[in-house]
Amino acid sequence: MINISAGIDIGGTNTSIGLVDTTGQILIKENIATPTHGNIKIYIDKIHSTINDLLIKCQLSVDNLLGIGIGAPNANYYTGCIEEAPNLSFKGIVPLVELLKEKFPTKETIILTNDANAAAMGEMIFGGAKGMQNFVMVTLGTGVGSGLIVNGQLVYGHDGFAGECGHTVLVPNGRMCGCGINGHLETYCSATGIKRTAFELLAYYNAFESILANYSYSELSSKIIYEAATDNDFIALKVFEKTGQWLGKSLADTVHHLSPEAIILFGGPMAAGDLIIKPTKESMEQFLLPVFKNKVEIFCSKLPAGDAATLGASALVINELNT
């Protein structure tokens, strides 16, 4: 019998649902809308029917399903709830795992965690961290997320919310963070942080000659900055250099906590490849204690960007059954 797991990635706009075999092949995948006017019951019905449809399309049944893994913002592994997610229309505490268990009463293994943790698990089970017992996943998106693996296990902390490395202080009294505190890593090294850096540098250099000088703050994106960098735009190149310097400095602090074997970076800005990875490595090494120097690998996620969330969510199931 073919064993598969369902991987669900809940985003602000779309929910992706895929069926994944135990080797990490996605058999089938479909997107449904994440409701904008949160009726959770209808949404759960839709997830339920979509999984059943996908199973039928693959000539499989619920018997083939090992379990369901879900990556979502503000998700709590311990409680199985999404808690006060600012970017979802479901307010308060949503007992997602409980609601799905009602739909799949024969399935013991229904697991919820936040997106960065799911990404870390995907990397450990199917990606570049296979066989690693201690590594750190950092996701650079609208914010900076992180998933920490220690002794082969995700670090959830006592309440399920560990891994908020994006909200460690990088520059005391620095840029205002969405959380209200100044100078967090995420204000410098998220996709948004990269844009902020571009604007600061345009102002600093009074850089009329940069292609980036033609964009408004609303228009500019890290993708535009990356494209400018590949055209050797001075400001754009400088943006990635500075981003890497900041990121590396912050990663050194994380290494001093956890001494991971590797740090894996994921997200849109990683399209810039060595433009960001090289200064990140150099900066991290500069701030490491001798005992950690030249030991910690830094590389981009080895999972295809479009499939990483699905693979990560389904990896939660594989991991749970393996332990």
Add this chain to the structure above:
Amino acid sequence: MINISAGIDIGGTNTSIGLVDTTGQILIKENIATPTHGNIKIYIDKIHSTINDLLIKCQLSVDNLLGIGIGAPNANYYTGCIEEAPNLSFKGIVPLVELLKEKFPTKETIILTNDANAAAMGEMIFGGAKGMQNFVMVTLGTGVGSGLIVNGQLVYGHDGFAGECGHTVLVPNGRMCGCGINGHLETYCSATGIKRTAFELLAYYNAFESILANYSYSELSSKIIYEAATDNDFIALKVFEKTGQWLGKSLADTVHHLSPEAIILFGGPMAAGDLIIKPTKESMEQFLLPVFKNKVEIFCSKLPAGDAATLGASALVINELNT
């Protein structure tokens, strides 16, 4: 039959060896000199004979010995070696566990780790962290050490050296650290850091009226500063306030990594009690994300200061046998 473990704490000057029962009672304890002209063979012989003497004095034999736990600077749990310890006369890599196994061939459980990790384990098995699965131990001494417990296990990282929170950057371009990098937590919040703060504040306030103005840099100690603080010396009070503010800020970053249930502080400066704990808590709370606020306890080690190292080392044995 009474089961006991031997706890060995290796310091720069003294090595303390104690026999501890499974409830954390120290039956007997003795200090021997840590050699200053490192003949490791003689030292191991001395440890061996001391353990045997202590067993005899308690009318016990090697059969009663569950195992041996050792806390030491620059100790690597994975390899059982002390590696390049700057404050010990044994240079290079010393295979301490292997050498002790030759002396105690019937004992499987001989465990070496660094002092802060041993302190964390002591707290988990015998002290204030009983029953906790996720907490952080911070030791404030000549430096700042830390032992991290995640999912009930010590965090060693991939190479055995995790937990160097004392060497995370607190003040970019701040005070020079012994490791050569600027602004590390340890330069502000170790016992030495506290003295440095006193000197900065004396200079800042031009504070003739402080009792601390009568001490040279060589003479001043965190103990003198604490005594001045209990006499309401303005500078001394300010020193602990600032130390707590710095420590709390740094601890917030650690909480954002690991979301521990508690942070336990240990070391000479903790004699100041609420003078340092209160500003530490306030500062940490100020820098925490809402999801972590008012959840993380901060308190002093619950183990008697003089026995903590022995208990910590012996707790390594209990923990290993329990898992």
